[in-house]
Amino acid sequence: MATDGEFTTIPRVLLAAVAAYGEDEALTDGGRTFTHAELLVEVERVGASLLHAGIGPGDRVAVWAPNCWEWVAVALAVHHVGAVLVPVNTRYKGAEAADLLSRANVRVLFTVTDFLDTDYAAMLLDGPDGPPDLPDLDHVVTLRGPAGSTTVDLDAFLARGESIDRDEVRARAAAVEPGDLCHLMFTSGTTGRPKAVELEHGAVCRAFEAWSEVIGLRAGDRYLIVNPYFHSFGLNAGILACLLRGAVNLPHAVFDVPEIMQRVEREHITVLPGPPAVYQSMLQHPDLDPSRLASLRLAVTGAAAIPVQLIVDMREVLGFDTVVTGYGLTESSGVATMCRHDDDPETIATTSGRAIPDVEVRTVDEDGRPVPVDEDGEVVVRGYVVMRGYADDPAATAEAVDADGWLHTGDIGRLDERGYLRITDRLKDMFIVGGFNTYPAEIEQALLAHPDVGMVAVVGTPDERLGEVGVAFVVAAPGSTPDAEGIIAWARERLANYKVPRRIEVVDELPLVPAGKVDKVALRARASG
Secondary structure, eight states: OOOOOTTTTTTHHHHHHHHTTTEEEEEEETTTEHHHHHHHHHHHHHHHHHHHHTOTTEEEEEEOOOOOOHHHHHHHHHHHHEEEEEEEOTOHHHHHHHHHHHHHHEEEEEEESSSSBBHHHHHHHHTTTTSOOOTTTEEEEESOOOOOOOOEHHHHHHHHGGOOOOOHHHHHHHHHTTTTTEEEEEEEEEESSSSEEEEEEEHHHHHHHHHHHHHOOOOTTTEEOSOOTTTTHHHHIIHHHHHHHHOEEEEOOOOOOHHHHHHHHHOOOOOOOOOHHHHHHOOOOOOOOOOOOGTTTTTEEESOOOHHHHHHHHHHTTOOOOEEEOOOGGGGGGSSSOOTSSSSSSHHHHHEEEETTTTTEEHHHHHOOBTTTTSEEEEEOOOOOOOSEEEEEEHHHHHBBTTOOEEEEEEEEOOOOTTTTEEEEEEOOOEEEEEEEEOOHHHHHHTTSSEEEEEEEEEEEEEEETTEEEEEEEOOTTTOOOOOHHHHHHHTTSGGGGOOSEEEESSOOOOOOSSSSHHHHHHHHHHHO
């Protein structure tokens, strides 16, 4: 049970976890297992080396690597010494990463040199245009893979910190305040160049204490973290939530359905959160054997639209006892609404729940006025979860967070009479067919009812006559052979004409971003190509 102050900063969360679960397993990755007490020792080792490198409160330290135990130790050490963590997307190329590191004034970068045949350090430092101009970057440390002439491996970096008294690290941890920045997370938001979201210790800890309580995460749960640590879900609902509840953090580096299913059986996984595409891919996989997934207990998911049948199949086929849906975005510390344990199955399947305590959620029209119950409007959020702002971008901050403190999410949704939120779609995914606003999620929901459709994603593409029209990318249901024209004819009987896709492409799989969501940017490019 938490006491006042325990969960107000990430260092205090770690110390509270050690006090409560010291000798219990905290983190396992490959051949390495750490108890909570051992994890703290590793965090203090990295923290001492950061102090030796001159890292002070508020300095920025980046991690550009796949999920692994070193990622966890480094992230917690960054927080422990009062610095700010800057996660970097593993899909980024060298120039994209360099832009983030420059804008964030990153002083130390932790990365890898051998992930999926990619040397991230070389991609950054030896790119086609030569070394980037990164005057603040003092050290590049390789977490895994060989070091080069301009990098140092983790063991050598840790050796530098041996001369630092651990009491200095502990003093730094004790000095961290709830209002201090913990993360600088880059997100594209609704449009344009990625923006740096400033998140604070107190807000993140409070939000995910509530999140962990609502979903029923337990001490000893074995939590397979498929969501990348660089994403707010993997970082906050993953690393932090495990510490808050004494769950075991089991990082998973690459989204691969057969390997995920093997790990569930081999490592007795009980908790497997993720976007709907994770579960849809499992259900569609030809080697699915539900008897090998018997340990699964808890799933947490959320998206623009979740088919009711998916929730049913997650329970009846994949065997989850509990499925919870929720909604959040990076700018709201990763969470805003959640379903509750006692919600009925239809509520869990068709909504993203209601606002978490001390957070307000509304739907508004273009002028910011609340819309009536069960009518579509832009989702806005107000409360402690809202970001401090976008770093060094007051204009973008003012555009996102209005004068009354409401965060404008760019999502379209509707609230029912109970205050439960149903996300309709993203503003940026909406396309306009002959003057009619058209939401892909609504069309996807309809097409999933077709017996030959296993998975589907709809995007808008330019059209000379109508401005834009829909294109649907369909993955076949097991044992079926979708007929594009037949599906279009079927859709015409069930949807308004402007919503019916003008073209259907049958594909083997849908492209996914590292977080497991469908990559609609790639699909829009393909549809227009």
